[in-house]
Amino acid sequence: MTRTYARTRKYVDRAIVGLVVLLAVAAALMPLAYGAVSPCRPRASMQLDPARGAGQLPDDLRLPEFWRALTNSAIVSILTVTISILVAVPAAYVLTRSQGPTENMALGFLAARMVPGIVLIVPIYLLYRNVGLIDSQVGLVAAYLTFGVPVAVWMIRGFFAEVPREMDDAGALDGIGHIGMMWRILVPITRGGILSTAVLLFIFCWNELLFATLLMTGDGMTFIPLITRFVLPQGPLDGRSSRGRRLPPAAVVACS
Amino acid sequence: MIKNLLLMAVLLRLIDSVKNIELMYVVTQGGPGTSTQTLNYFAFQTGFVQFQMGRSAALAYIVFALIMVVTLVLIRTVRRGAAS
Numbered sequence: 001m002t003r004t005y006a007r008t009r010k011y012v013d014r015a016i017v018g019l020v021v022l023l024a025v026a027a028a029l030m031p032l033a034y035g036a037v038s039p040c041r042p043r044a045s046m047q048l049d050p051a052r053g054a055g056q057l058p059d060d061l062r063l064p065e066f067w068r069a070l071t072n073s074a075i076v077s078i079l080t081v082t083i084s085i086l087v088a089v090p091a092a093y094v095l096t097r098s099q100g101p102t103e104n105m106a107l108g109f110l111a112a113r114m115v116p117g118i119v120l121i122v123p124i125y126l127l128y129r130n131v132g133l134i135d136s137q138v139g140l141v142a143a144y145l146t147f148g149v150p151v152a153v154w155m156i157r158g159f160f161a162e163v164p165r166e167m168d169d170a171g172a173l174d175g176i177g178h179i180g181m182m183w184r185i186l187v188p189i190t191r192g193g194i195l196s197t198a199v200l201l202f203i204f205c206w207n208e209l210l211f212a213t214l215l216m217t218g219d220g221m222t223f224i225p226l227i228t229r230f231v232l233p234q235g236p237l238d239g240r241s242s243r244g245r246r247l248p249p250a251a252v253v254a255c256s
Numbered sequence: 257m258i259k260n261l262l263l264m265a266v267l268l269r270l271i272d273s274v275k276n277i278e279l280m281y282v283v284t285q286g287g288p289g290t291s292t293q294t295l296n297y298f299a300f301q302t303g304f305v306q307f308q309m310g311r312s313a314a315l316a317y318i319v320f321a322l323i324m325v326v327t328l329v330l331i332r333t334v335r336r337g338a339a340s
Contacts, residue, residue: 119316209278
């Protein structure tokens with residue numbers, strides 16, 4: 001008797017948990033599903049211009065801006081991620097392995113995340129306008145590094161801190177220096193963590209809108225600002241903007 | 257134990273939601289009128305719609321100062337709770 005009760009209880013519990021999870025997932029996936037469906041639907045103006053046909057996707061794939069923006073986004077994101085990781089690995093090594101007051105320094109890196117983008121963008125914009133870096137990929141990468149490096153340092157520091165000191169001692173016995181310790185012991189051990197940091201940073205850069213909108217106004221325009229071009233004051237051009245939003249997750253999935 | 261992780265999660269989400277401009281820019285642009293405008297978005301509009309850069313920078317620093325104060329108070333409160 002009690003056993004059947006316990007079993008029913010277990011099933012009920014499981015059903016409740018399942019329901020809650022389902023609701024949460026549905027709420028999160030609903031916009032994504034809508035975005036996936038709407039580009040396939042005929043455009044509202046199709047009645048006005050039947051010659052364009054039902055599918056909008058081929059139209060947009062032929063736009064040169066589309067591919068240029070996609071390339072710009074890819075270049076900027078990859079450059080930012082690469083530089084951030086290359087800078088962050090040595091920084092994290094020092095933060096976890098030196099004797100100094102590194103705890104406060106690490107908190108400083110976290111504090112860099114608290115700076116709102118708007119605080120940085122005004123001086124950066126004025127500076128770039130004078131130097132001529134507006135609409136330049138180098139400029140955008142430099143601007144992204146202001147948040148890319150702190151985030152990378154903070155995350156990789158966490159991964160390095162978990163590697164036991166005995167590993168260092170073993171390395172020291174074999175006579176490798178700091179550089180060797182870093183690249184031949186710590187980095188291979190924390191490879192997964194560093195990779196996930198890179199993916200996270202890539203998503204940050206790819207989805208970044210504020211800097212990209214303000215700094216890249218012409219040929220250098222990246223992908224997400226291009227999508228916002230399709231959102232008119234009268235409301236979004238349904239299929240166009242949502243298809244664009246669907247692409248970044250696809251790229252991320254392809255990456256990971 | 258989980259307190260520190262929770263604190264970190266709350267802090268990061270709080271900071272992100274205060275900092276958020278993109279969503280507002282795409283969805284409402286602060287409108288209708290100024291009913292969905294935050295201080296952060298107001299700073300953005302001052303700088304890049306009205307092109308009053310100095311005023312915008314000042315507003316942005318106020319946002320930053322507010323975030324710093326809230327963060328420090330939160331961290332201190334949690335630390336004090338942990339000590340006692």
